[in-house]
Amino acid sequence: MNNSFLKNIKNINLTAFFSLIxxxxxxxxxxxxxxxxxxxxxxxxxxLLAGYYMANIAVGLGLHRLWSHDTYKTNKYIEFILVVFSAATLQGPALSWASNHFKHHTYTDTEKDPHTPLKYKNKIMGFLWSHMGWMMTGEGSYKSISKITMVKLGRNKLLRWQLKYYWPIAISMNTIVPALVGYMLGGTAISAFAGFLFIGLGRALQQQATFFVNSLCHFFGTQKYIKGTSRDVWWLFFLLLGENWHNFHHAFPSDYRNGARWYQLDIHKWIIYLMSKCGLAWDLNITSGVRIEAKMMQTIEQVSSLHKERLEYMQNKVVELGNICQQKFLELENSSIICRKKIWKALSNYQYKLNNIKYQLHKQIKNFENPSDKLINGINNKVSKIEQALHSLYNETNNKNSLVQQ
Structure with missing residues (x-):
């Protein structure tokens, strides 16, 4: 999945580059x-705040939960408002946005995922690609509309209208409309300019916040519902208003809620819920609690199995490294190499550390209680360091043996 970075640079989408940079x-x-x-x-x-949160709501309620996942239904008047305001976010036509999102959920973490963070082996490159790099190469998010998207959404006249007049709508919503809002609030040319500037800045900031869902929410956070790279990141709530519960969303994409628990703040969920109480939304898709619990248990079992496999692998590796130490001890006894005492001391130290790790691993496997990733990674790092040190010591020993023989 490590495609050429230079190839992507040469294939840059100038429209997206201008809009995003x-x-x-x-x-x-x-x-x-x-x-x-x-x-x-x-x-x-x-x-500034109005520009930010209006764009946020347009993305969450319109682009994401309505058109991409069909998690609820609404009337054409509300849909028209969402169509217009979603164009203002400069994230591409709704049909294109939904098309890329379909691919993301269908092919998550594979080569066909448009913004997979696994595209590059280098994590920083993967982060940048998933954040906004993918939008600026090739068709990006402005032209790529799959056939399946047209089958699902192509009959929607409002979305086809937005696609046809996307740039006139987007430009108007980023210039004329903000200036009018500013003028209505301040009554001066300066306030009109302030409207254009600060609503635009709010929209630009929200654009980056949306991209955090593709980047940060696939790198940091918790995974209670499904494995993969998607994660729930609670501290992004104030920026994303509920889109930050991304692991739950990947597990149950058709649910109108991203934060299913009462303590998982999800403003978009509450807006849709209140709309339903006012007759402005209906057919809200809700995943049953039983199914959610079952999914969580399944994920716990998968994680437990993976953790146990890693522990057993490390246990075998420790035994292997211990045997290497024993072999080197025997070689030292029959060797006349220089600094034998120093190497003997180093081997003894490594063997002592390996015995401690071996005991720790035995204890973890015997009383298995699904240890944390942090604990397992810590043990793995210790084993890796000892393995590297033994290889270095092996090379050093061979070099000194060669010197003696000469």
């Missing part, structure tokens, strides 16, 4: 000019 830089430049000339007050803060 150049335009935000222009906004930041204008921000610096603005704050050096005018004060940053309540109006500017309000516009």
């Amino acid at each position: 150049v335009y935000p830089i222009i906004l930041i430049t204008l921000l610096i000019k603005y704050v050096s000339t005018y004060q940053f007050g309540f109006l500017e803060l309000f516009l």
Whole structure:
């Protein structure tokens, strides 16, 4: 899955590059000019937050939970609002967004996953690719619409209308509309400019927050519901308003909730729920508690089995390394190499450490209680270091033996 980085650079999508990189830089430049000339007050803060959270809701309720997963139904008036505001996020037409999301869930963590973090062996490269790199190469997120997407959503007239007029809508929602909002609130040309600038900045910030779902939520967090790279990241709630419960979402993508537990804050869930109480949403898909618990138990069993396999593998590795130590002790007895005492001491130290690890592994396997990844990784690192040290010692011994023979 380690495709050429240079090949992707040459295949850059200029439209996406401008939308995701150049335009935000222009906004930041204008921000610096603005704050050096005018004060940053309540109006500017309000516009910034409004731009951010309106875009957030459009992505969560529209692009994600309505069109990509069909987790609820709504009327055409609400859908029209979501169509317009989702275009304002500059994340591509809804049909394209949904198409890429279908692929992500169908082919998670494989080569066909558009933004898999496993594309590169280097984790930093994988992070950057999953965050926004994938959008800036080839068709990215602006043109790639699969046939299956058209089968599922192609009859939706509003989505076809948005696809046809995507850029006029997107540009208007990022220029004229924000300026009008600013003017309505402040009544001056400066407030109109503030509307354009700060709503745009809020939208740009939210854009990055959405991308965190593809990057951060596949690198950090907990995995209670399904294995793979998807994770629940509670501390991203304030940025994502519920999209941060990504592991649950991958386990139950058709559920209108991402945070199923009462303590898992999910604003998008509550908005949809309140809409249903007002008759604005219906057919809310809900995964039963029994199924959720069963999935959690299945995941626990899978994790336990994997942990036990790793422990047993390390136990065999420790035995193997112990045998190597014994072999080196025998070689030292019949050798006239220089610094025999030093090497003997090093071997004794490694053997002592291996015995401690062996005891720890035996205890973990005998009284198996599904140890944490942190504990297993810690033991694995110790074993790896000893293995590397023994190889170095082996090379050193051979070199000194060669010198003596010469």
